[in-house]
Amino acid sequence: MTARLEKLAGARVVVTGGAGLVGSRLTALLRGVEADVTVLDRMDAYPESTHEMFGAHQSGTDLVVGDVRDREAVRRVLAGAEYLVHAAAFADVAACTRRPDIAFAANVEGTEVVLEEAATAGVRRMVFVSSAAVYGNGTSPTDGIQCFSEEQAPHPLSVYANSKLWAEHQTRLLLAGTGTDYAILRYFSVYGDPQVPKPGSHSWMVAWLAMHARVGLPMHLNGGGVQVRDLVHVDDIAAATALALVEDGVVGETVNVGTGIPTSVREVGELIAPHFPGSRFVTTPRPADDPLGGYAATDRLRELLRWTPEITVREGVERYVRWLNATPAAVPGWLTEQA
Structure with a gap:
């Protein structure tokens, strides 16, 4: 490259x-x-x-x-x-x-x-x-x-x-x-680090779940976390x-x-949980407009860019957690106040 x-x-x-x-x-x-x-x-x-x-x-x-x-x-x-x-x-x-x-x-x-x-x-x-x-x-x-x-x-x-x-x-x-x-x-x-969630938004699944676990808040799984995303x-x-x-x-x-690999919300939470002993999940209802999600077809990516993503979700989550533990000040004040 x-x-x-x-x-x-x-x-x-x-x-x-x-x-x-x-x-x-x-x-x-x-x-x-x-x-x-x-x-x-x-x-x-x-x-x-x-x-x-x-x-x-x-x-x-x-x-x-x-x-x-x-x-x-x-x-x-x-x-x-x-x-x-x-x-x-x-x-x-x-x-x-x-x-x-x-x-x-x-x-x-x-x-x-x-x-x-x-x-x-x-x-x-x-x-x-x-x-x-x-x-x-x-x-x-x-x-x-x-x-x-x-x-x-x-x-x-x-x-x-x-x-x-x-x-x-x-x-x-x-x-x-x-x-x-x-x-x-x-x-x-x-x-990926140094992603920091914004108040009033629920995008950026890895940052949201990791920071909640870091400050002792439960990781919420709407509908049990069966929705998938291509991370x-x-x-x-x-x-x-x-x-x-x-x-x-x-x-x-x-x-x-995209990677062409579907990853569920629960899977991400389960990758994060071992890094924060005592972390817990709370299952909440899945909103009617919350899509089950999907993943990318990557044929064009491989053919036209002659390239494929290299970082697995497991590796990327571990990178994020290491960065978060090394940079605790990155947790926004509004989230710390909730904890």
Whole structure:
């Protein structure tokens, strides 16, 4: 992989939303192959202490604090850029449901500005970060666990998913024929240190369960924890995204980024529990709108990126627990207060 990424050495790469968990890991990887990286980020999605853990202020990256809806700011950072990863988004599903106006502004208006300016600036290639949320419950929601393929029709069930699907379509419409190549990546369930859960959100299963166990709170299993997710470590997510900048086969394509392995909520809890003696589970009713979930079809990932994820869920959970035990201050105050 490193050899393939060497073609980015000296190239100007812009990462919107590059100060978040995925973005910061991606920029570190790009700096490692000597790319000239510029990050555009509002820096308000997390507390400052969390951004420090992400490494958003590390040397070697030009950090520009700004909004993707600000056309002048976007135009300035894209001047002379050869590559672009558009990861900036209002990315919390529950928060998007509570505030669809913010979701629209960030994920729709902001993406439109980025697409227009990328084409005008003559960016060589743009990678758009989408989500497996566009699949919703899949095509057969009553059949239980499903394998989600890029060929099947999307069925977004949330404001967040709907905004991502719109942005996918708009990427294809606006960049086709402009000279700016594009690739669309649908991330499945991203996890890994230093992920910190946000209040009012129940995404990020590994972080939620591990931090609850760490502070002595029970790990809640809705419906017994039978729901599954395709958990992909953030290091693997960053690797796939970087490869999408250089692999020719992915141009114009939509690709799942997942492991192809379903992991249940209970399985994750059972991996975490031995690290925290006395930890316990509480079974709660499964909400009617809580999907049983699914996992990624990975044929396109293997074929077009010539790569597969390397970090197993067991290894990734152990990494997270080691980091959490070494960084107890990472547990947010609102969670400690609950304990």
